[in-house]
Amino acid sequence: MTQPHLIAIDWGTSSLRGFLIDNGGKILETRASRHGIQNLPAAGKEGFEQAFIALCADWVTQYKILNAVTCGMVGSAQGWVETPYVACPAGTDTLLAHATAVEAPLGVRLLIAPGMKYLPEGGAPDVMRGEEIQIAGVFAIAPETRHDALIVLPGTHSKWARIRDGQVESFCTYMTGEIYDALSRHTILSRLLVAPNTCSDDERRSAFEQGLSLASNGGTGDFAHQLFSVRTLGLFGHMPQELLGEYLSGIVIAQEIISGIAKFGADDIRVVGEGPLCRRYQDAIRFIGGTPPILHGNTAPAGLFLFATTAGLTSQGDHETGQLRTG
Amino acid sequence: MTQPHLIAIDWGTSSLRGFLIDNGGKILETRASRHGIQNLPAAGKEGFEQAFIALCADWVTQYKILNAVTCGMVGSAQGWVETPYVACPAGTDTLLAHATAVEAPLGVRLLIAPGMKYLPEGGAPDVMRGEEIQIAGVFAIAPETRHDALIVLPGTHSKWARIRDGQVESFCTYMTGEIYDALSRHTILSRLLVAPNTCSDDERRSAFEQGLSLASNGGTGDFAHQLFSVRTLGLFGHMPQELLGEYLSGIVIAQEIISGIAKFGADDIRVVGEGPLCRRYQDAIRFIGGTPPILHGNTAPAGLFLFATTAGLTSQGDHETGQLRTG
Structure with missing residues (x-):
């Protein structure tokens, strides 16, 4: 097994999923927990810290992990630390520029990716939180999509996102x-x-x-x-x-x-x-x-790894076209 | 007060409304009860009979009422006696031709109006039950609509009905x-x-x-x-x-x-x-x-009176253009 290097967490409303990733982007282990932001073991900051410890304390101590990245509702107003939406057009670099760093338990530095907002002229605003990282994951897995693609993320609140030149140009939510x-x-x-x-x-x-x-x-x-x-x-x-x-x-x-x-x-x-x-x-x-x-498939771990690479938390050289190897 | 002559009942899912009407169509008294077809005091036929008695036994005995008319879910498969839908185009005469007569308690003969169905070519069927009588009520109140009108009945399941030549030509339900x-x-x-x-x-x-x-x-x-x-x-x-x-x-x-x-x-x-x-x-x-x-407004009593008149249960001469006088 290659050396574990990074923890990535897709932290949603009702659950979270943790990924232990090596320096090259290979997923070494996956875990899930029910500690979504509406289902934490304690209120406020303490709840997030306890959920973090419950999910991955042994990863951190065993492998001396220093960095973690996360996305989703963990960055909302009800999240660990609010990480405001960045406006479209926005790419992975934009996400990094507006990320929030948290001193997580066990000495880990946790980087929270912001969500995205789209403010069409004369129309109602639109928002996403978590899907922007799944979109970054598509960039990582299928680099040809960076130039021009239409990404559809089905779900409770489906998103349709128009991609141009490595950025989310606009998007639309359907309930x-x-x-x-x-x-x-x-x-x-x-x-x-x-x-x-x-x-x-x-x-x-x-x-x-x-x-x-x-x-x-x-x-x-x-x-x-x-x-x-x-x-x-x-x-x-x-x-x-x-x-x-x-x-x-x-x-x-x-x-x-x-x-x-x-x-x-x-x-x-x-x-x-x-x-x-x-x-x-x-x-x-x-x-x-x-x-x-x-x-x-699920491109969230690939997106979180690309986000971490953009932040310089991995030694991936060419993060612009870096592909995630799923193990 | 003029002589009470007819009982009209708009009998729905969750409630029913009874109207005591004179021979000329004037509403003399209005009552409501919670005994909709899903809320009867007993199961089956007995429940309908008990609800009928509770609503209007005193009307029947005091004024020696012989006839009653009703519409709505009372004629559905879960109703007193199932009264199948008639197909569009259909007018008040069509409703009468397919009505069901019930021997109600206290010697009253109760006439149940059928619902209507619309079977568009190549499309899904549509149905109404109760609204066809409200539409008849519009004919009675505003006779100019008989020739050509568009009648909209807002509600849980809104109906749009196209009227031509005294008939419901087609209609469309919106949930x-x-x-x-x-x-x-x-x-x-x-x-x-x-x-x-x-x-x-x-x-x-x-x-x-x-x-x-x-x-x-x-x-x-x-x-x-x-x-x-x-x-x-x-x-x-x-x-x-x-x-x-x-x-x-x-x-x-x-x-x-x-x-x-x-x-x-x-x-x-x-x-x-x-x-x-x-x-x-x-x-x-x-x-x-x-x-x-x-x-x-609520055209159900006017529609029930027109239905009764079409059935010869009132002495209104010209039932084709007979107007209901609300008292």
């Missing part, structure tokens, strides 16, 4: 995951949706695509009407009840993708994240936009 | 009220929304119109992004927290109106219902469609 969750759990639709047990993958995909198709043929504001079709298709027996959730998912996700493609185009889309949701987005973008996007 | 409720109570926005205490009516109207304006300038699928602006406007202090609920309401209602006007046009819109929600729709339709709609 898609939260809308799906609220609709499927807290409306009349909740009683209709049952988990598919007897349906084949093909049937599920077909129901999902039927939802995509309905939304694709609709216009502005039709969403609230399309949702009602989830009920009537069930009521009239036009779709097995087990498939209504897939159909609803198709409608809700399609709305985001139609809007995102209208704003940003459909060329060279990169989807970032893990799990079935990202494959769902991949399918939906292909269905609606006509081009199959490339799927990158 | 707007339920979406607003689910979003404002079960997403991250719930923590931001506080009741306005210190803001003026003008400020509230302005925030509502800012929401309408945002949605009007958006495209298909932008809804999930527009919602996020509720959060960021609060986060950046661009709008007082007390006004965010008005702004959200503007966004959600505008979506429906943009879609409804795109489908049906904006000429001669009639808004049906009571309370502040309908005035909100009136304002929003004027803002988006450019024409001020006429606001009718």
Whole structure:
């Protein structure tokens, strides 16, 4: 095993994930904890310190780690130390210039990456916290994206980010995951949706695509009407009840993708994240936009390593094109 | 007081409203009860009978009422007797032809109006139950609408209905009220929304119109992004927290109106219902469609009376243009 050199932490609202990384960017060990910023073992600064110790005290003492980097809600107003948003356009250098250093327990210096804000002229502000590091991770893993790419990060609050010349030029948040969750759990639709047990993958995909198709043929504001079709298709027996959730998912996700493609185009889309949701987005973008996007996995550790390298915390020479080797 | 002649009941999911009406359509007394079909005093048929007795036994015995009419969820599969939907185009005569007669307690014959379904070619079915009688009520109150009108019934599941030649030609349901409720109570926005205490009516109207304006300038699928602006406007202090609920309401209602006007046009819109929600729709339709709609109140009793007249249960001669006199 190569020498552990750096601790990277993706610190979110409900959980955190820690990565032990060597000087070249190889991930040596991964850990997760429930100590998200809304779930700390104690209030305030002490809670963050205890969570840090619980996650990685043995890493620090065993390997004499001096530096750690982190991103996400840990830098929010409710975080360890508030690290204000930097304005777009912004790149990894900008993140570093506005990072906050914290004296963490056991003598570790912890660098908190700021989030990003986008202030469109005449429009409402937009914000992200954590995704900017996942985007940096795409730069590290797929350097060709630095010049020009469209990065999509599906989730509770999905982000679409336009990349130009190594910077996030603009981005747009969609509350898609939260809308799906609220609709499927807290409306009349909740009683209709049952988990598919007897349906084949093909049937599920077909129901999902039927939802995509309905939304694709609709216009502005039709969403609230399309949702009602989830009920009537069930009521009239036009779709097995087990498939209504897939159909609803198709409608809700399609709305985001139609809007995102209208704003940003459909060329060279990169989807970032893990799990079935990202494959769902991949399918939906292909269905609606006509081009199959490339799927990158969880790019947060690669992004945190690039951030650390930009900060001079690793000996990676060419951090502009430095690739993370996942071990 | 003129002689009571007919009992009319608007029987919904969570409540019912009873009207004692004379032979000319004048409402002599109004009562409400909590015995909606999901809140009956006993299970099945017995529950409906008990609720009927509790609501109006004294009316029946005191005035020797022989006939009653009802509409709404009482005719659903979970209702007193299922009364299947009739297909559009359909008018008051069609409702009568497919009504169900029930031998209610105390020797009363109760006529249940069916709901309506609309089966667009190649599209998902749509349904209403209760609104078809409210629409009949608009015919009774404003006979000029029989020829050609667009009737909007705001609510949990708003309806837009195109009227031609005395019939509901087509209609469209929007789950707007339920979406607003689910979003404002079960997403991250719930923590931001506080009741306005210190803001003026003008400020509230302005925030509502800012929401309408945002949605009007958006495209298909932008809804999930527009919602996020509720959060960021609060986060950046661009709008007082007390006004965010008005702004959200503007966004959600505008979506429906943009879609409804795109489908049906904006000429001669009639808004049906009571309370502040309908005035909100009136304002929003004027803002988006450019024409001020006429606001009718609760037209259900007028519609039930027209239904009864069509059934020959009153001596109103000219039931085609018969107007209800509210007393």
